[in-house]
Amino acid sequence: MTGFDRQGRPVYRPLGGWVEAPDDPQPELEGEAAADVIVVGAGFAGLSTALELAARGAKVIVLEREFAGFGASGRNAGYLAGGQGLEYDLFLRRVGHAQAKQIIRFYDEGVDYVERKLAELGIDCDYNASGIIRAGVHPSQEKKLRKSLRTGVALGSPGKFLDYAAMRARGIPPAFLFGCYLPGGGTLDPGKYVMGLRRAALRAGVRICENTKVLSWADGPTVTVQTERGRAHAPFLVLATNAYTPQLGLLGNKVIPLRVSALETEPLSAAQLASLGWPRREGIVTAHWTMESHRLTARNTLVTTTKRLHYVYGRQTPNVPDEAAYRALANGLHQRFPMLGDLAIRSCWSGYISFAYDALPVVGEAGAQRNVLYAAGCSGHGVGTQSLMGLLLAERICGAENPLLAALRHNTPLTLPEPLQWCAVNAALGVANRLDHRVNRKARDAARR
Structure with missing residues (x-):
């Protein structure tokens, strides 16, 4: 597996693999x-919030520390996915079946919302409405997959189990033995999507201030936001900062940032593409405790993500390389796609998602006037959910609460103080890594026989 420099380090991008500075x-x-x-x-x-507010006649200022899409929106894998495959065990008993059904509806509605906006705004982001496959790489994962599928269907999100023969009939690469086909959504280029939202917002008259670091905010009937070189005032403030929200003094006791990493190969040759099969190019996520994701892009590269998660002490989000994660991704890529041989790696990058202990979104209001709105906790499902969140927040500001926003309101479990937080999260991630390593070892042994 090539794609590393002479010192054996991967080619690191401090930006996501999908974006460049505008x-x-x-x-x-x-x-x-x-x-x-x-x-x-x-x-x-x-950007979705700003667009929805502008469409309702509001004057909107967007403050961005770097440039639009610099954060998680330009660093994720580009899966537009609904409510199947969530971590149901973390929240179903807490919220109850009725509320869980509405929460799952929120996730599925996020897919429809993005598809509508792509058409309405004329955004070309290489969207492939192929559906998504949640796959197993070893027979020991089948029970977990089937249980998750049944739960999702009972909560209203469609899906279908594919056995070994059905996976081969679809042309799915042979490392993926069986899976759940989720018909809604598919894959897209998240960089092209977020830049399309940026262009649409500018056309709509939204004022976007890039390279603008927020230093502090003060609530009241009029909220004041202090930046390095200016101040902005408005009756409402929306913090759409996801993993970075605790650094602005909010949600530090409800969400934690987790670093997720990705790897992209050089373009595959025609012969390599033919050896893969995979005619519909469905995005594939695995049933590991820390899932893998694998997809083909419109530029005929392979993008694989996650494999290892990292939590940085104190909820920090340094924009630094994660070489251990990149090596794990490269090894996993070779294990899943041995037919591709010594495939060169184009680049690697990392970014942060925000995660609540129940893996559900965290939404609400803060401040004495309840006019500081926030949304975080995408937990790796941000393309659809965070886009739809823009509509829900805009409606709330304009005086109407969408039932889907009401469904998301719940008592989020509280996080721990440091150093207990660091110990607990890394212990849990360590257990997940060991369990996944055992599954991968069994899959390797089975493939050799």
Whole structure:
């Protein structure tokens, strides 16, 4: 497996693999500014919120520390997925069946919402509405997959189990023995999607201030946001900052940032593509405790993600390489696709998702006037959910609460203080890694026989 430098280090991108800094960077906020709503964060959630508010006649300022799409929106794997395959055991008993059904509906509605917006806004992001397959690589994973599928179907999200013969009939690469076919959604280029939202927001009259670091905010009837070179004032503030929200003084006791890593190969040759099969190019996620994801892109590269998660002490989010994770990804890529041989790696990158202990979104209001709105806890399902969140937050600001937003309101489990937080999270991740390593070892042994 090539793609590392002479010191054996992977080719690291400090940006996500899907984005570059825009050619038209928007000016930093300077001096005083006023609006109807201030949005912090120019990812899927922030830009969708701004677009929905602008469509309702609001004057909106979006403040972004780097540039639109710099964070998780430009670093994820690009799966537009619904409510199947969530961690049901973490929340079903807590919220009850009725509320869980509405929560799953929120996830499935997120798929429909993005598909509508792609058409309405004319965004070309290489969307492949192929559905998604949640697959097993060893027979020991079948029970878990079938149970998850049954739970998801009972909660209203469609899916179908594919046995070995059905997987081969679809042309799925042979390392994936069986799986659950989830018909909604598919894969897209998240960089092209977020940049499409950025262009649409600018056309709609949204003021986007890039390279604008938020230093603090103060609530009241009018919220004031202090940046390095200016201040903005508005009756409402939306924090669409996901994993970075605790650094702004909110949700530090409800969500934690987890570092997720990704690897992209060089383009596959025609012969390599033919050896794969995979005619529909469904995105594949695995049934590991820490899932893997594998997909083909429109540029005929392979992108594989996750494999290892990392939590940094103190809920920090340093933009640094994770070489151990990249090596694990490279080894996993070779194990799943041995027919590709010595496939060169183009680049590797990392980013942060926010995770609550029940793996559900965290939404609500803060401040004495309840006019500081927030949304976090995407838990790796951000493309659809955080896009739809923009509509729900815009409706809430305009005086109406969507039933789907109401369904997301629940008592999120509280996180732990440091150093207990660091110990607990890394212990849990260590157990998950050991369990997944055991499954992978069994899969390797079975493949050799």
